Amino acid sequence: MRKASVGRRVFVICNYVFIAAITISCLVPILNVLALSFSDSQAIIENKVGLMPVDFTLKAYEFVMKSNEFWTSVWVTVKRVLIGVPVNLVLTVLAAYPLSKSEQQFKSRKFYVAYFLVVMVFSGGLIPTYYVVSRTGLMDSVWSLILPGAVPIFNVILVMNFFRNLPRELEESAMLDGAGQWKILLQIFLPLSKPSIATVTLFSLVNHWNSWFDGLIYSNFTSHYPLQSYLQTLIVSTNQALMEGDLSQIMNRMSVNDTNLKAAQIFISIIPLLLIYPFLQKYFTTGLVLGSVKG
C-alpha cells in the first residue's frame, strides 16, 4: 500500500469534518425541539435554550398527558393505521398477483395495466376528489382517511415486480398438484414475499401515520382529526394567525399553548417512528432496490 499523499490526507480530514457537519445539521433541529420540550417556559422566553434543556421540567409532558384533544387525535390515528394498513395490504396483493402474470396467462392484463397507469399519471385534483368523498358519505368517518388511497399503485408495482421474479416452476408444479390460484397466492407466493410485504407495510404505515391533509379537509369537527391534522392546526395555524395578526385567535391559543407544549407534542408524535426506525432503514432501502428491478 502506497503512503497517502499530503493532499490526499488533507482531503480525507476535510471530508470527515464536512460530512460530520452536514450530519449534525440533520440532528440539531430535532435536538432543539427535544430540549425545548423539557425546558421551563421562562427560559424559552429569555432565549436560553439551545441543545440542552434549561431548568429541566416535565410540566409540558404532564399537561399533554392530561390533554383530551391530544389523545382523541392519537386514537383516530391508531384507528386509521389499524384499519388502513391491512386494507392497503390486502388490496395491493390482490392487484399485484394477477398483474404479475404474463399476457399469455392473463389476456386482460394489458387492460388492467392501462387502467392503473392512468390514475398514476392523471389525478382528479383536489376539488373533484373532495366532492366525491363527501357525496359517498365518508365525511367525518375514519373511512374518508382510508378508502380514497386504499389502492397504493406504487406498492402494487413493487409487489408485482417481486412476484414476477419468483421462479415460475413453483407455480407450475403447484398447478400440477391441483392447487388453484388462490392457494398458490396464499400458500406459495405470499410466504416467499416477506421482504416486499414488509416494505409495503412500512410504506403504508408511515403514510397513514404522517397524513394530515385528508384529516383536515374531510373532518367537520376537530374531534375527528387524526394526530397530524390536530398538530397542524395547533402548530401551523397558530403561527399563521400570528403572522396575519389575528389577535383574538392568538390570545385564545397563547393562554394554552406554549412553545414547550408544542415541542412536547411534536416529540411524542415522533416516538413511534423512532421505535420502528431500524425496520424503516432496512426495508425502505430494499423497497427502493426492489422497485427498480424490472422484470
Next chain:
Amino acid sequence: MKKKRGRVSTNKRSLTYHLMLLVPAVIVFIYCYVPIMGNIMAFQNFYPGLGFFKSDWVGLENFKILFMMPDTLPAIRNTLLIAVAKIIGNLIVPVTFALLLNEVRLRWFKRTVQTITYLPYFLSWVILSGILINFLSPGSTADGAGFFNSLLMKAGFIKEPVFFLGNKQTFPATIIISDIWKNFGFNTIVYLAALTGIDPGLYEAASVDGAGRFSQTIHITLPGISQIIVLMTILSIGNVLNAGFDQIFNLYSPAVYETGDIIDTLVYRLGLVNQQYSLSAAVGLFKSVVSMILIVASYRIADKYAGYKVF
C-alpha cells in the same frame, strides 16, 4: 379433448384473476376515475346543490377568468421556480454527498451518518414545519429568537434576526433548502447503491496507470453512476409542477404569497376556503393536464434511453 380442457382451465384462471382485481378496480374507479370525470365542473358554473347535471355550462369561461386573476401567473411562476430548483438540488446534493461518503473508510462513521441523515425523510411536513418555525423564528413578543438566528447572531453573521419564513425575499430559498435537507439522506442511498456496483478492478487498473483519486472519480465513478443519474433526472421531469404542497402550505403566510404561493395552494384557497369550486377545479385541471404530458413524456424517454419500464 386435451386442448379443450386446457382452454377451460385458462378461462377459469382468468376468472379468478378478474375476481381478485374486482375490489381494487372498483375502489380506483370511485375515488380516482369519478374525480377525473368530475373535472367537467371546470367547464360549469358548479353548485354542489345542483350537481353535475343541473349546473350551468359555461364553456371555457373559468379558464378565461383564471388567466385574468392576478394570483394565477405569479403562482405558476413560483411553482416552476421552486420545483425546478428543488429538482436540481435534490439531484446534485445527494450525488455529491454519496461521492464524499464513498471516500469514507470507517464503517461505523458511514453507518452513523446514514442513520442520522435518513431521519428527516420520515417526518411529516407538519412535524418538520413545527420544528422549523421554532428553529428559524426571529423572535416574537412571546419568545426569543430561535436557535438558528441566535447562532448566526452569536457568530456575527447578522446583526438583526432574519425572518426566514416571513420575508418574501428569503422564503423561496428557505423552502428549497429545507426540502433538500429533508430528502438528501434518503436520496443518497440510491446513488450509494449504484456506487457499490462499480467494478473495483477498474480502480486498481486506473491506479496502476497512475490516475489519482480525483481523476478516478471523474473517469470511473461518475460514468459508473451516470445511468442512474440520467434516469432520476428524467423521472423528475414529471414533478416540474409539484413545488411541494405539504411543505409550503405549512410554512407560508399571506406576507410571502408573492414569492411563495404555488398552484396547489392556490387551488386549495380558491376551492376549499373561498368555495369557488369551478374556478379551483379549472386550475387543478390545468395542472393535471400539463403534469400528465410531462410524466408520459418522461416515462417514454426513460424507457427509450434507460430501458426503464413502470409496469
